[in-house]
Amino acid sequence: MQYYYGNQMPLRLLDEAEFWKHQEAEHTEVIREALNGLEPEYVQALKEWEQALTETHQQVVSYVETVNRMGYTFEELQEQVTELIKYCLDESLKFIDLCREIEANSAAAKDNPFAKTLLNHIIRESEYFVGIARIILYGHTPA
Known part of the structure; x- marks a missing residue:
């Protein structure tokens, strides 16, 4: 990611x-469609995650529209x-945990x-x- 966007950051x-x-x-959706025989609890968890991630996506889009229409400054x-x-960072970390759980525990x-x-x-x-978000938030990727 480039950091020369100035007031458009x-x-x-x-x-x-x-x-x-x-x-x-x-x-x-890709996971649900690609993994034949995925256990119902994982199918349900993925559907719930799809809804949650879509809601977060919509919230981000709303911010983008607000910035574009209202001309707010970074400050x-x-x-x-x-x-x-x-x-978004925390949500992604939890989604990664679910993917790892499926990988480890799903038949x-x-x-x-x-x-x-x-x-x-x-x-x-x-x-x-996650790496991008950490750089945005903390200026580096914590070890």
């Missing part, structure tokens, strides 16, 4: 969150955007090389967003 931060929340919501939105990014994934590859890919993508 809130939009850039929100753009990242918007993209990754949309990706994670889509990933819930005016900094605290709100920071809190939203913290929420549909445990001995299925494709499922492991898919889940690891999804985890890596969410971890990428």
Whole structure:
């Protein structure tokens, strides 16, 4: 991510969150469709995650629209955007935990090389967003 956006930085931060929340919501559907025989509790958990991630995505989009229409400056939105990014980070970490749980405990994934590859890919993508969010929030990626 480039940091030369100046007073447009809130939009850039929100753009990242918007993209990754949309990706994670889509990933819930990909997992449900790709893993034949996925246990009902994981199917249900993924449906609930899809709803939650979609709601977060919509909240981020709402912020983007507000910034675009109202012309707020970074200072005016900094605290709100920071809190939203913290929420997005925490949400992604929990989604990663669910993916790891499915990989470790689901019969549909445990001995299925494709499922492991898919889940690891999804985890890596969410971890990428986690890294971006940590840089945004803390200026570096904590060890």
